[in-house]
Amino acid sequence: MRETWEPDAAEVAALVARRQEVLHQPTAAGMAEVCAALCHAGRNRDAVSLALEVVAAHPHSAPLVLAAADVMAHHTPRLDIVVALLRQVVALEPHNLAYAVRLAAALVEQGDVAGGCALYEEVMARALAQRPAVGQNLAATLLRVGRPMEALHLLYTLVAEGPPDAALLATMGAALVRLNRSGEALLWYQQALELEPHNTATALNYAFALLKAGQYGKGWAWFAHRPPQTNGLTHWLASVPQLRRDDVAQANLAGKKVVLYQEQGFGDTLQFIRFAAGLVGLGAQVSIATYPMLVRLLAMSFPSMTVCSLPDMDRNARYDYALPVPYLPSVMGMQTAADIPATVPYLRADPADVARFAALLPAGRPRIGLVWSGERRGTGRDVLADQLRSTTLEAMAQAFTPVDATLVSLQFGAPRADLAAWHGQPIFDPMEHVQDMADTAAIMDNLDLIISVDTSPLHLAGALGKPVWMVSRWDACWRWGDAGEQTPWYPTMRIFRPQERTFGPVLQQVGAALQTWVATTRRG
Numbered sequence: 468m469r470e471t472w473e474p475d476a477a478e479v480a481a482l483v484a485r486r487q488e489v490l491h492q493p494t495a496a497g498m499a500e501v502c503a504a505l506c507h508a509g510r511n512r513d514a515v516s517l518a519l520e521v522v523a524a525h526p527h528s529a530p531l532v533l534a535a536a537d538v539m540a541h542h543t544p545r546l547d548i549v550v551a552l553l554r555q556v557v558a559l560e561p562h563n564l565a566y567a568v569r570l571a572a573a574l575v576e577q578g579d580v581a582g583g584c585a586l587y588e589e590v591m592a593r594a595l596a597q598r599p600a601v602g603q604n605l606a607a608t609l610l611r612v613g614r615p616m617e618a619l620h621l622l623y624t625l626v627a628e629g630p631p632d633a634a635l636l637a638t639m640g641a642a643l644v645r646l647n648r649s650g651e652a653l654l655w656y657q658q659a660l661e662l663e664p665h666n667t668a669t670a671l672n673y674a675f676a677l678l679k680a681g682q683y684g685k686g687w688a689w690f691a692h693r694p695p696q697t698n699g700l701t702h703w704l705a706s707v708p709q710l711r712r713d714d715v716a717q718a719n720l721a722g723k724k725v726v727l728y729q730e731q732g733f734g735d736t737l738q739f740i741r742f743a744a745g746l747v748g749l750g751a752q753v754s755i756a757t758y759p760m761l762v763r764l765l766a767m768s769f770p771s772m773t774v775c776s777l778p779d780m781d782r783n784a785r786y787d788y789a790l791p792v793p794y795l796p797s798v799m800g801m802q803t804a805a806d807i808p809a810t811v812p813y814l815r816a817d818p819a820d821v822a823r824f825a826a827l828l829p830a831g832r833p834r835i836g837l838v839w840s841g842e843r844r845g846t847g848r849d850v851l852a853d854q855l856r857s858t859t860l861e862a863m864a865q866a867f868t869p870v871d872a873t874l875v876s877l878q879f880g881a882p883r884a885d886l887a888a889w890h891g892q893p894i895f896d897p898m899e900h901v902q903d904m905a906d907t908a909a910i911m912d913n914l915d916l917i918i919s920v921d922t923s924p925l926h927l928a929g930a931l932g933k934p935v936w937m938v939s940r941w942d943a944c945w946r947w948g949d950a951g952e953q954t955p956w957y958p959t960m961r962i963f964r965p966q967e968r969t970f971g972p973v974l975q976q977v978g979a980a981l982q983t984w985v986a987t988t989r990r991g
Contacts, residue, residue, distance in 0.1 A: 680949070708787065805955075925937055
């Protein structure tokens with residue numbers, strides 16, 4: 468999900484002028500500022516070009532080369548170029564251990580785990596006093612690339628070697644959460660917060676650990692301390708008083724205008740928007756501000772609320788309260804799984820759209836929808852996160868086929884191109900006719916089962932009350948808990964959990980279950 472600000476002619480001219488200024492008199496801060504502005508305006512290619520031009524003209528300036536590496540890391544998936552630039556920085560400043568640590572982390576993230584770990588060890592040997600900090604950096608990097616067990620072993624050693632260290636304790640908690648041992652993680656987070664009670668990152672991660680462990684009341688209470696995240700489309704809502712739990716508990720909402728705005732991805736909005744009906748029940752006049760992809764779906768599903776597109780919102784509109792959608796469970800007082808509104812399905816497709824797609828889809832039943840990948844985003848960190856949750860069509864289809872059913876692609880975005888390379892059992896692709904999530908919902912209404920990795924269509928299927936199987940990440944997201952095939956969030960969902968870092972075995976497990984499901988469906 469990206470912000471959709473489009474600069475006007477004057478703003479473009481100003482950006483071009485600032486770009487030229489940086490080329491003629493570059494500073495690390497100036498280049499970083501202009502590159503960020505260019506990316507904010509949707510001109511990532513210009514930002515990358517500027518950074519590389521500056522490096523080409525000033526190859527011996529470590530600050531400029533480092534700033535260029537930051538641009539590449541934050542705005543592109545090109546970890547190879549990030550590594551090359553950081554190697555250049557380390558060659559220019561061989562005694563700067565911070566630069567060496569940056570290179571070591573980039574090597575691990577690029578896939579050279581042995582080389583990166585060797586460089587980390589070299590740095591720790593050169594600076595024994597910094598061993599805990601460097602070791603914590605290595606552990607955090609291992610977590611980012613999906614190696615929590617290696618991180619945990621390292622952390623046990625580091626914790627045993629010295630006095631209590633908040634960063635090490637918090638990273639230990641993170642490793643245990645990734646290993647689906649959230650109950651064990653809580654004590655480590657608590658110790659970290661005793662040492663650094665105002666560390667907002669640790670507090671938020673503690674909240675997620677509590678939620679994953681099923682301690683919803685405490686988890687949402689900690690989550691509520693997190694300041695809302697805004698962007699160019701939502702920053703003006705920060706001036707509107709934020710809706711609080713007390714406002715709801717005291718039933719002070721009759722006639723009040725409340726705007727709920729999308730803060731995170733589509734999946735979060737689809738999961739938590741069900742709580743909005745509780746505000747309407749208290750007499751609030753509720754508006755939902757979201758991105759165009761969700762407007763029609765939410766407007767059809769919640770006719771008692773006003774649904775508006777964030778890019779088109781009237782910034783002069785007056786509201787009594789504003790609230791990011793992910794805060795709804797906290798504000799509505801969710802303490803246990805029993806407090807999740809039992810209203811599934813709470814989203815609906817347009818009957819006319821359902822009929823339109825029914826005419827397009829193959830007649831053969833059962834029909835099974837497939838989603839094999841999340842959105843492929845544009846930075847190195849996003850690539851790493853996506854690798855942990857996504858597979859490929861080749862891997863999924865090889866495990867599921869041949870199957871006596873009609874396969875339908877629900878895949879969106881760049882991964883849809885995988886269909887062109889698949890030559891096995893036919894997979895019908897209706898996504899060229901999809902303009903928004905209301906269309907996807909209409910397709911799903913014509914299906915008998917949806918199988919998806921952990922991405923937004925999964926939430927859509929669950930919210931529609933459709934039978935849906937999730938191929939989870941190995942280090943499952945907090946919302947799915949540590950274990951089990953069921954979730955209180957979506958009663959029609961079945962969770963398949965990998966027991967190793969690869970998706971291969973779990974896809975085979977899903978494939979075997981699919982054969983049984985199809986046979987049972989055909990018999991009765």
